[in-house]
Amino acid sequence: MNADAVSVSLRVLETSDLHMFVYDYDYYNARQDNSVGLAKVATLIAQARREVPNSVLFDNGDIIQGNPLGDYMALPGHLNGRDGHPMFRAMNRLGYDGATLGNHEFNYGLDFLHNAMKTASFPFVCANVTLPGGGTLLPPTMVIERKVTDTEGRPHTLRIGLIGLVTPQIMVWDRAHLQGKVQAGDIVGTARTLVPALRKSCDLLIALCHSGIAGGAPVAGAENAALQLATVPGIDVILTGHAHRVFPGPDYAGIDGADVVRGRLGGVPAVMPGFWGSHLGVVDLSLRRDGAGRWSVEDAQVEARPIYRREGRQAIPLVVDDRAILDAARPEHEATLRWMDQPVGRTTVPINTFLSVIGNDAALSLINQAQLWYAAPLVAGTPYAHLPLLSAASPFKAGGSGPDSFVDIPAGPMDMKDIANLYMFANTVCVVKLNGAELRDWLERSVNLFAQVDPTQDAPQPLLAPQPATYLFDTIAGLRYEVDLTQPARFDRDGKLCAATAHRITALSHDGRPVQPEDEFLVVTNNYRAAGGGGFAGTGGDHVVLNAPDLARDVLIRFVTQAHSVSPTPEPIWHFKPFPKPVSLVFNGNAETANHLDGRGDIRRLGDGEGGFVRYALTVA
Structure with a gap:
């Protein structure tokens, strides 16, 4: 073993698709919701940080839109320079090291986005959203330096390179806000252009990729390109999101190149932490610096830690709220409750x-x-x-x-x-x-x-396609x-x-x-x-x-x-075209579904399903 070699453990933490869920609260039904909320993720973050000597925290976008609190803040006069934006106030208390934009960041227009981001005390990167006259909406990449300690307790400075990427479909979905103001390029193509130079100036390169996971070869302009991004040489970690699913995990089983057990996309460590604060993404890296000063990833452990578990239809919290996070957004949360009661x-x-x-x-x-x-x-x-x-x-x-x-x-x-x-x-x-x-x-x-x-089968069949x-x-x-x-x-x-x-x-x-x-x-x-x-x-x-x-x-x-x-x-x-003989089609509902069947003899309850659902069968004749 080289006497000059250095080993460092670094934990990379990720949130994504928070969609304004600071509180563990269902605004639509006016009740507690233990399956959501940055306030609960914050407790996971504190726990994860205590477990290791070195950690960094990033967000992968879709931050400021997604529930009534976000809509309330977007009403005229509700976002002001004095108080700023409650989501970013809450995130500031957690000490994020960086973030990128999600597609929903653009829903309220560029002016609102810029004004909201003024509250954030952490930097944003986004490489594939450019201005018509040249340049980018935000810094495309950056290098942040963080002090770390090695396995012997000695200090080192680690240069972490960040590149931010968002699904280019923003130009379709928010055309009214963005046409003529910005352009959105291909995720993989943008990364191929920018990663080589970024790689030369950093020790570790993390891609903040607000895009989901899909199989197949790279396709220009693809919405879900996180797996194809892994083909770009020089990327050490991919933080992904957008699809509101969990990786590693069974959601992406069967996709070539996606290791749903070890958390790898094309061999690159990657994580997707659900949505609305349901999970915290954790990537534990074992880094090694050789005698020439070059750092490399020797191994990685990946997981998505949940804030709750299901017992039947009950969401049982695994952590308590961080009160400081709730307090950060309390005035606007309470104002939203009053607004929703009108x-x-x-x-x-x-x-x-x-x-x-x-x-x-x-x-x-x-x-x-x-x-x-x-x-x-x-x-x-x-x-x-x-x-x-x-x-x-x-x-x-x-x-x-x-x-x-x-x-x-x-x-x-x-x-x-x-x-x-x-x-x-x-x-x-x-x-x-x-x-x-x-x-x-x-x-x-x-x-x-x-x-x-x-139609020839006698056994019940699923009504809906997967996902x-x-x-x-x-x-x-x-x-x-x-x-x-x-x-x-x-x-x-x-x-x-x-x-x-x-x-x-x-x-x-x-x-x-x-x-x-x-x-x-x-x-x-x-x-x-x-x-x-x-x-x-x-x-x-x-x-x-x-x-x-x-x-x-x-x-x-x-x-x-x-x-x-x-x-x-x-x-x-519309209705389903009748079959030559009765066919039973299974779909998901919940316990309340049974109260709205109005005596329909063509629907029957089958029993409890996965994830708290109740299974029902529709007979189509």
């Missing part, structure tokens, strides 16, 4: 999303009614006024984030938190123009939510159609055509007439979808005919307030 109107019927994946429901009907009410007078008098006006809506909360992730508004008074629960994203209203062929493919993209069904994204499951009011689940999905998870001869959408009609490929329509939707979010046919800038200034959530508030009382009833927009 009355809006009444509903004469329950509004929920327990059954959104098996047919249209009152929740989507209310959204569609409000969107059509708002858009119709804006379209009147335009060159497009003669075209049929349709409305697209998807269930944002239909179990995708756990058994409590459903809308459940009882009949009676409605307040702000009910509307926020129903429409949780800060999207504006848009109208797109498209033809019948595009409209059909829009729906085909939507129904890739479902698994393919074998379903219900916010991409659009139903379009004004149409009638069937969904043939014996067909494979025509489009894949990224919206790319994968089965050209497959057609799940059948019997598509408007006003009792079959939709023809050349027919023209207008569809009211949100800015995310209109700009191309999700890869739907008939969307993108050339299809947009109206960019309205109002948030869809505000439209809902105005619609309910003006009506005083609403009675949304499910429209018969």
Whole structure:
């Protein structure tokens, strides 16, 4: 062994996709939520730091948007220079060493982002968001120096290189805020350009990559490129996120190059710590400096530490809150609670999303009614006024984030938190123009939510494809159609055509007439979808005919307030095409789902499922 060699243990800690969850609180249902919150992660951070002599802490983006506290701060006059932003005040108390931007950082516009970031006492890096005239929105890379002690207790200075990368789809999802102001480049291509120089000036190189994990070869402009980023020589650690999943762990089993046990992407140590503060990412590095002064990673241990565990439907906390973190955001948290309690109107019927994946429901009907009410007078008098006006809506909360992730508004008074629960994203209203062929493919993209069904099987089969994204499951009011689940999905998870001869959408009609490929329509939707979010046919800038200034959530508030009382009833927009014989299809709900079956004989409860869900079976005949 070289007498000049030095060994150092360094713990790299990561948070990602906090989405404004400082508190362990469910603003939509006004109750404690033990599965979320920076206040609980802070306790994990303190524990993790005490266990080792050397550690650094980073955040991987999606910080300032995602719950009503974030929306409250984005209201005019609520972010001021005196108090700053509560999330960054809380993060400052934890002593972050650096961060990058997530795609949701741009939801409120660049001015708000810059003003919010003024509160942060730690640096940000972001390499692939550039300015039209040259330069970058933020420093693309940086080197920070940290004092560390080796295994003999001797001090050393370690130069840690950081590169920040965000999914380039920000230019689609927040086009209204970003067009003409910034550009977003490819994650892997940007890293290949910048990493070599950064590598020469640092001892350890960490990529803060706000992007998920997907298999396959690198594709320019890919949304989920963390695995492909590992092919760039010189990167020692990848901190990833965006997908709201956990790595290492079974979420990414079966992807070539993703070691879901050891936490490696293409051999590079990597971690993804869930979402909303559910986990803390931990990467323990064994570093060695040779006699020539060169540092290398000899080994790494990777884990995602949870703040809670599940016992049936209960989320049992594994740590207590850090009171200092709660105190940092307390004034704005309490103001948000008052804001959420403001009355809006009444509903004469329950509004929920327990059954959104098996047919249209009152929740989507209310959204569609409000969107059509708002858009119709804006379209009147335009060159497009003669075209049929349709409305697209998807269930944002239909179990995708756990058994409590459903809308459940009882009949009676409605307040702000009910509307926020129903429409949780800060999207504006848009109208797109498209033809019948595009409209059909829009729906085909939507129904890739479902698994393919074998009608000859007697055993129950899953209704949904793995890792379903219900916010991409659009139903379009004004149409009638069937969904043939014996067909494979025509489009894949990224919206790319994968089965050209497959057609799940059948019997598509408007006003009792079959939709023809050349027919023209207008569809009211949100800015995310209109700009191309999700890869739907008939969307993108050339299809947009109206960019309205109002948030869809505000439209809902105005619609309910003006009506005083609403009675949304499910429209018969779509149904599953019958099978030759009855087939049982299994889907997830929770215990409350059973209270909203209204005596439906085609649905039965099967029993408890994984992760606190309750399994139900729908019989389609």
